[in-house]
Amino acid sequence: MAVSRRTFFKGAVFIAAAAAAGTALTSCSESDQPTPRGADAEPRPLPIPPLYEGTLDGDVRRFELTAQEGEAEIVPGTMTKTWGFNGPFLGPTLYMRRGEKIEMTVNNEVPEPTVVHWHGVHLPATADGGPALMFDTGESWSPSWTVDQPAATCWYHPHPHEKSAYHAYRGLAGGLIIDDDTTAISGLPNDYGVDDIPVILTNANFTEDGQLDEENGWVGDTMIINGITKPRFEATTRRLRLRVLNGNVLRFHHLSLGVPFKIVATDQGFLESPVEVDGVLLSPGERVEIVVDLEPGKDLTLRSDGLPNLDGLPDKETADMFGARDEFDLLEIAAPADDAPASPALSEELVALDVPSSASVEREFTLNGMEINGKTMDMARVDFVVDHDGPEIWHVTNENDDMLHNFHIHNARFAVKEVENGEVEFTSGWHDTIDVPPKSTVTLLVEIGYYPDPTLAYMYHCHMLNHEDHGMMGQFVVVEPGQEPDLALPNGHEH
Numbered sequence: 001m002a003v004s005r006r007t008f009f010k011g012a013v014f015i016a017a018a019a020a021a022g023t024a025l026t027s028c029s030e031s032d033q034p035t036p037r038g039a040d041a042e043p044r045p046l047p048i049p050p051l052y053e054g055t056l057d058g059d060v061r062r063f064e065l066t067a068q069e070g071e072a073e074i075v076p077g078t079m080t081k082t083w084g085f086n087g088p089f090l091g092p093t094l095y096m097r098r099g100e101k102i103e104m105t106v107n108n109e110v111p112e113p114t115v116v117h118w119h120g121v122h123l124p125a126t127a128d129g130g131p132a133l134m135f136d137t138g139e140s141w142s143p144s145w146t147v148d149q150p151a152a153t154c155w156y157h158p159h160p161h162e163k164s165a166y167h168a169y170r171g172l173a174g175g176l177i178i179d180d181d182t183t184a185i186s187g188l189p190n191d192y193g194v195d196d197i198p199v200i201l202t203n204a205n206f207t208e209d210g211q212l213d214e215e216n217g218w219v220g221d222t223m224i225i226n227g228i229t230k231p232r233f234e235a236t237t238r239r240l241r242l243r244v245l246n247g248n249v250l251r252f253h254h255l256s257l258g259v260p261f262k263i264v265a266t267d268q269g270f271l272e273s274p275v276e277v278d279g280v281l282l283s284p285g286e287r288v289e290i291v292v293d294l295e296p297g298k299d300l301t302l303r304s305d306g307l308p309n310l311d312g313l314p315d316k317e318t319a320d321m322f323g324a325r326d327e328f329d330l331l332e333i334a335a336p337a338d339d340a341p342a343s344p345a346l347s348e349e350l351v352a353l354d355v356p357s358s359a360s361v362e363r364e365f366t367l368n369g370m371e372i373n374g375k376t377m378d379m380a381r382v383d384f385v386v387d388h389d390g391p392e393i394w395h396v397t398n399e400n401d402d403m404l405h406n407f408h409i410h411n412a413r414f415a416v417k418e419v420e421n422g423e424v425e426f427t428s429g430w431h432d433t434i435d436v437p438p439k440s441t442v443t444l445l446v447e448i449g450y451y452p453d454p455t456l457a458y459m460y461h462c463h464m465l466n467h468e469d470h471g472m473m474g475q476f477v478v479v480e481p482g483q484e485p486d487l488a489l490p491n492g493h494e495h
């Protein structure tokens with residue numbers, strides 16, 4: 001077969017995209033819809049990660065997390081080697097309240113250096129868990145910070161240099177609930193595990209012998225929800241709040257329930273008022289809080305129903321690199337009994353967003369291949385400094401027409417001001433991670449936590465974790481006005 005120059009070029013891009021997507025070209029035929037492992041098994045009860053409130057001593061809340069190896073029955077009848085925090089797979093849901101001082105201890109009992117990033121939390125760089133803070137097997141790390149942000153569903157996951165995808169995929173991830181006095185909203189479910197339910201979405205491919213496939217698993221065929229396949233939740237109330245986290249390395253989800261539902265919160269907390277939608281797109285790292293009303297006798301299914309308009313990807317072949325056309329049932333929700341009491345009306349007023357109207361500093365970021373602004377991550381390079389405590393405008397452009405990317409900023413929250421040349425499905429509220437569709441520019445009004453420290457950097461990166469591991473990340477240092485950065489670097493990463 002003759003291959004034109006143009007076709008060859010396109011093919012080369014295609015292969016590069018496949019390598020980045022971590023999926024084999026052979027798995028992309030149109031007829032090859034995923035066959036989830038354990039698809040024939042009966043549903044099992046949805047596991048609810050334990051709520052870990054730590055130990056409260058005055059206004060100091062202490063936690064101890066141990067990253068450890070284990071085995072988990074992700075698929076019924078198969079024991080899979082996994083990693084987890086304080087257990088074999090995934091971790092407990094941490095609970096903390098605004099104003100408290102957090103004293104965290106993380107023990108590393110996995111056989112590789114790691115570090116934990118508190119995704120969505122505003123805190124000093126010494127506690128942020130960037131790659132410069134990796135620590136070895138057998139060692140511990142004790143970050144501390146004061147909770148100084150509104151109620152939100154955040155999460156925690158590893159951030160080791162070039163290995164974040166592997167560590168998260170093996171199971172090092174958990175939810176983190178920040179609470180404050182605003183959560184007593186009329187009609188809003190808040191009984192953890194009863195009507196306030198964490199839904200942690202991950203996925204994997206399994207090898208023949210039932211182990212996590214690390215060669216070809218980033219766009220896995222098997223959906224894992226709170227650590228298992230095919231879960232079912234038996235509702236006992238007529239209203240549920242689902243705190244959904246896309247904890248995938250690479251897969252985007254467009255979520256639906258078959259009935260309209262309300263979005264009450266995004267990554268960084270509540271909206272001004274609930275917004276009714278039929279579906280919502282969640283890119284890796286993003287969270288959304290959903291409220292859905294249930295009717296006795298009407299079971300629902302949380303589904304991933306394929307990305308609308310392929311999220312801007314040009315064709316089916318490219319879309320299949322990212323699993324953008326795949327459809328899955330994620331979670332069965334069994335309706336409550338007839339005598340479940342009615343829920344009071346959900347308040348139309350949640351919180352004030354207080355988005356600033358202007359900003360004094362503007363920055364531009366271009367995402368292309370595995371680079372941001374033409375560079376891959378260098379722990380010894382400071383990409384820019386933030387020397388003020390005030391909002392900034394960031395313009396983030398995905399220059400690729402054939403690759404999905406998203407964008408996450410550490411120690412920050414942002415409002416979406418504008419989307420050009422593309423469509424981001426849900427832009428209301430405060431976020432810390434956002435889809436940047438092919439060829440689009442997303443303009444963000446960014447508020448960065450002001451904790452000056454010239455010695456340690458914060459990260460911004462594509463949150464498709466294998467893109468991050470391939471270098472799609474940069475770092476900024478927060479300093480006092482006029483102060484110069486002076487990075488303290490780990491061994492092997494000297495200037």
Ligand SMILES: [Cu+2]
Nearest residue numbers: 405462464467
């Ligand atoms: Cu990316």
